Amino acid sequence: MRDGSKTKELIARTSLHLFVEKGITETTIRDIAAAAGIAEGTLYRHYESKDQLAWELFSENYVSFARELDRVQEEYDTLKDKLAAMIRRFCAFFDQDPVLFSYLLLAQHHQLKKVTPDMETAVTVLQKVIAQGMAKSEVPEMEVELAAAMVLGVVLQVAVFKAYNRINQDLSHLGEILVDTCWRVLVGNGTP
Amino acid sequence: MRDGSKTKELIARTSLHLFVEKGITETTIRDIAAAAGIAEGTLYRHYESKDQLAWELFSENYVSFARELDRVQEEYDTLKDKLAAMIRRFCAFFDQDPVLFSYLLLAQHHQLKKVTPDMETAVTVLQKVIAQGMAKSEVPEMEVELAAAMVLGVVLQVAVFKAYNRINQDLSHLGEILVDTCWRVLVGNGTP
DNA sequence: CTAATAAATGAGTGAACGCTCACATTTAAG
DNA sequence: CTTAAATGTGAGCGTTCACTCATTTATTAG
Structure with missing residues (x-):
């Protein structure tokens, strides 16, 4: 099993940064995935939405x-x-x-x-x-x-x-x- | 010719109100049109975008x-x-x-x-x-x-x-x- | 009235969005 | 090694968005 909590932390850090920089609505799932270097679907393994x-x-x-x-x-x-x-x-x-x-x-x-x-x-x-x-x-x-x-x-x-x-x-x-x-x-x- | 400037003012007042209430990104053209009682296309007679x-x-x-x-x-x-x-x-x-x-x-x-x-x-x-x-x-x-x-x-x-x-x-x-x-x-x- | 023009309309368009899912890969247990 | 669970993947789905345009309606001029 990969260490999923590492990925979750990565998503949290990356999305937080983007939310602050661009605003929540203006930040897309694709933005977060690209910035974190993960696939879009991965985000949904760790967060509901x-x-x-x-x-x-x-x-x-x-x-x-x-x-x-x-x-x-x-x-x-x-x-x-x-x-x-x-x-x-x-x-x-x-x-x-x-x-x-x-x-x-x-x-x-x-x-x-x-x-x-x-x-x-x-x-x-x-x-x-x-x-x-x-x-x-x-x-x-x-x-x-x-x-x-x-x-x-x-x-x-x-x-x-x-x-x-x-x-x-x-x-x-x-x-x-x-x-x-x-x-x-x-x-x-x-x-x- | 209808008085187009009246409509433009109506759009300005209505959209300003919605922008403040919900934010710009969260306000859609459809929201503005519905609130002002006009069609979506009408907005584009008065504003480029x-x-x-x-x-x-x-x-x-x-x-x-x-x-x-x-x-x-x-x-x-x-x-x-x-x-x-x-x-x-x-x-x-x-x-x-x-x-x-x-x-x-x-x-x-x-x-x-x-x-x-x-x-x-x-x-x-x-x-x-x-x-x-x-x-x-x-x-x-x-x-x-x-x-x-x-x-x-x-x-x-x-x-x-x-x-x-x-x-x-x-x-x-x-x-x-x-x-x-x-x-x-x-x-x-x-x-x- | 009639013709010409300006304004209004709303179904339609392509793009972008959040999110799903069938499948691939990695890890842990026996 | 084998197997099952956990995790990662990305093409694709349905929806919504800003915006367009052929058409209709209202207004003015002659």
Whole structure:
């Protein structure tokens, strides 16, 4: 028996790369097969369908990252520390696998609408942490969704620009800037 | 002779709506024709192809908005005022046509990659304004692309959440929060 | 009215898609 | 070695897509 799991991993890596580069709909089975150097039929020995392949790549990575963020924030007591830890974890993820990271970014908007009915996301963790901090008056009160959107916006957009090599700063420096900036975003608004 | 320009407008409005809702690739000619109540062939009396239709909707609106932003910022002298004016114009655009607005947001990432080789965008205007402000020491020096990314991130992500009705604040209030927050993002970092 | 032109139509076309399946090849067990 | 299961293969299937074109319908000019 050939080692099928090797092939499955190859398909996962290759298709992930193509999904990020061209989008899911624009990536064909033939594209994946050609890039991975396998026959089209082989893909179906390991995945039920293209949709199932996309879903598996997405849910595995996304859910596990959200859980990890949740674990990270629990190790700290104040909103400031929780936030900093989450952002650093975010940067580490980006550093370790920019392709996968971009894929998860992509997913937030359109591509996986059909596939993703409703899912516990990293955003939920962020909102929870912010809400707790406001309850303890660590930052001024304001609409939690709005606060989360602003923090998320800073981090995501910087990540997108960095992924396209539009930003030169190294990642560790960038991480500290993000930590500072996001904190400043939170403490400045609202009616204290 | 029937009034063909009416039909062209109908096609433009209908297809724009579908492009935003489902994405360009996922929207078929049959979808557009059915939604507009016309035959498939009729679309081709007014547009060369689906790509050309998408491109025309995109470029018309996008380029004109970027030009408008540029005009708006020229009416003010300081970075703070320029930025505030641009953000308010941004909110006004969102208020006036959230569908079109979302479409332009969408476009930034993948959907129009083939169609958009390289284009003078609203981001460029933002970068120019920030660079001028730094040159005049209105805000601390830092990498312009990074500063622009953070400001853009705040505004865009809030717009996305607002578009999905995840934020309750009314737009005028939201606009002022964004103006304050973005300014705070710019003045806090860097090495003054 | 009639003729000429512009606009609208929808069945039809070739290409590309996701996916299947009969068959070939490799591996593991007895 | 023999055998059976697991895995890989690629031509081909049915479907859907963007797009075409011969024809019909609406509009204007004389």
